[in-house]
Amino acid sequence: MIELQKVAHSYGGGELFADVTLALSPGGFFFLTGPSGAGKTTLLKLLYGELSPSAGQVRLFGTPLARMSRDDIAFARRRIGVVHQDCQFLDHLSLAENVALPLTVAGATTAEADADLDELLAWVGLDTRADALPPALSGGERQRAALARAVIMAPDVILADEPTGNLDWDMSLRLLTLLVELNRMGKTILIATHDLALIRAAKSQITARVLRIAGRRLQTAGAEL
Amino acid sequence: MTPSSRSATALPPADRVVPPSGFTARLTGFTSAAMAFLAVFALALSLASGRLADRWQAALAQSATIRISAPPSQIEAQTAAVLAILETTPGVADARALTEAEIAALLAPWLGPDLPLDALPLPRIVEIVETPDGFDANGLRMRLAAEAPGAVLDDHTRWRRPLVAAAERLRLLGLIAIALIGAATAAMITLAAQAALAANAQVIRVLRLVGARDAWIARAFVRRFTRRAFLGAALGTAAGMAAVAALPATDAAGAFLTGLGFAGLHWLWPLVLPPLAALVAWAATRAAALRELRRIT
Numbered sequence A: 001m002i003e004l005q006k007v008a009h010s011y012g013g014g015e016l017f018a019d020v021t022l023a024l025s026p027g028g029f030f031f032l033t034g035p036s037g038a039g040k041t042t043l044l045k046l047l048y049g050e051l052s053p054s055a056g057q058v059r060l061f062g063t064p065l066a067r068m069s070r071d072d073i074a075f076a077r078r079r080i081g082v083v084h085q086d087c088q089f090l091d092h093l094s095l096a097e098n099v100a101l102p103l104t105v106a107g108a109t110t111a112e113a114d115a116d117l118d119e120l121l122a123w124v125g126l127d128t129r130a131d132a133l134p135p136a137l138s139g140g141e142r143q144r145a146a147l148a149r150a151v152i153m154a155p156d157v158i159l160a161d162e163p164t165g166n167l168d169w170d171m172s173l174r175l176l177t178l179l180v181e182l183n184r185m186g187k188t189i190l191i192a193t194h195d196l197a198l199i200r201a202a203k204s205q206i207t208a209r210v211l212r213i214a215g216r217r218l219q220t221a222g223a224e225l
Numbered sequence B: 001m002t003p004s005s006r007s008a009t010a011l012p013p014a015d016r017v018v019p020p021s022g023f024t025a026r027l028t029g030f031t032s033a034a035m036a037f038l039a040v041f042a043l044a045l046s047l048a049s050g051r052l053a054d055r056w057q058a059a060l061a062q063s064a065t066i067r068i069s070a071p072p073s074q075i076e077a078q079t080a081a082v083l084a085i086l087e088t089t090p091g092v093a094d095a096r097a098l099t100e101a102e103i104a105a106l107l108a109p110w111l112g113p114d115l116p117l118d119a120l121p122l123p124r125i126v127e128i129v130e131t132p133d134g135f136d137a138n139g140l141r142m143r144l145a146a147e148a149p150g151a152v153l154d155d156h157t158r159w160r161r162p163l164v165a166a167a168e169r170l171r172l173l174g175l176i177a178i179a180l181i182g183a184a185t186a187a188m189i190t191l192a193a194q195a196a197l198a199a200n201a202q203v204i205r206v207l208r209l210v211g212a213r214d215a216w217i218a219r220a221f222v223r224r225f226t227r228r229a230f231l232g233a234a235l236g237t238a239a240g241m242a243a244v245a246a247l248p249a250t251d252a253a254g255a256f257l258t259g260l261g262f263a264g265l266h267w268l269w270p271l272v273l274p275p276l277a278a279l280v281a282w283a284a285t286r287a288a289a290l291r292e293l294r295r296i297t
Ligand SMILES: Nc1ncnc2c1ncn2[C@@H]1O[C@H](COP(=O)(O)OP(=O)(O)OP(=O)(O)O)[C@@H](O)[C@H]1O
Pocket: A011, A016, A034, A035, A036, A037, A038, A039, A040, A041, A042, A043, A085
């Protein structure tokens, strides 16, 4: 679905990582770990086309990123749900409006959004907070809202950057359960996280591949997990 | 709140997705209002000078006459020659020799009604109706001198011709002023739109992350600016029309200037300005937005 071939990235200085090859296969469950600053967020940005690699090739749903028009990238992003590390909400819109934003920009009608949204907000336990503005939300509420927004378009792939960064353990497990549920529905999931306990908890429920950025390379993590 | 009433508001309208940005929207509204106000006057100027040109033009059409004084033996022949010349003169729509009775009527105020016409060598008078373009008076004089020496071209009202040209030029200047006002409005709105886009770079980033196409983002901005421009221009137009209506009425003497204002159905013309401003704003904002969006990656 999404592939990186011998990809390198640098923000102008030295290369953050190089020679990264990764294929997010349909229905796969992936974890991405690595020390802070290793480039996890950067790698995710490459996977949804926000950044272009400084070397190598990125393919979104079979098409090389370099050959995609801006509109092509917009359409591809509707098939990739992203939970951003910093959530990326519009602070002047309510939580419900933020969650529905992908539908809005895709030109959906209110009726289409109706059922989806109610169900989704209940699913992430935010049905009572629908009218709150993002700055008034707790960290955990923000991350659950971000997950709701990431899945509202029924995407094929979900990329989550530190989705449990602000959550207590119970809430982390709930969020993981939601993601596992999505994976069982056939979605491809990639979670970038520091939280090794979360990875272990996931591995007890599904088979997950654990990747690790270390020493400017992407490796498959070994048995220590 | 019930779920259904909340859901109805969950899809924000496209133009609410962009946060209301105070000064750019106000700038657009104010510019449109001021420019529409000015455009109403430019329009009034243009229409009034158009009316003036038309009226003077109509007066000019019956301006010229040819007087033929010749010995009685030649007068018929010269009159016929003059009419023949006029028939082949470009710019002459019609030419007609006045009858003796008409000439007598013309002379009566000067010479009294009991004039013994037979005793006087009356001149013949040929009346010329010009086309709007008019004829070449000097060329006609030369031909008359050659073929009908007793004929004198009298075109004393032709001095108005430059005035007609001036009035027509004034109409054109009015139209150019409207075009310039439109261009200045477009420039101002472009700047305002650029400022709004720059101020909302983060919003644009988020919209892109959730899969918005450039055209959609541009539309969100364009709608707001178009609406502002329309409302501003409507206000400005109303104020301008009120100001024109309140101009002191010109009496008969002042009517020489025909009065700067609208007459009859011409009052409908200013109503074109608000939609026109909206169109200008739409085109300017759209071009600016698409250009900026291509720049911001
Ligand atoms: N836009 C940018 N311009 C320049 N440098 C950047 C930019 N974004 C990130 N970096 C740098 O690239 C490196 C990797 O950043 P990245 O956010 O990918 O790390 P990360 O693995 O996600 O870290 P964390 O676990 O703290 O989220 C960091 O050193 C960061 O400072």
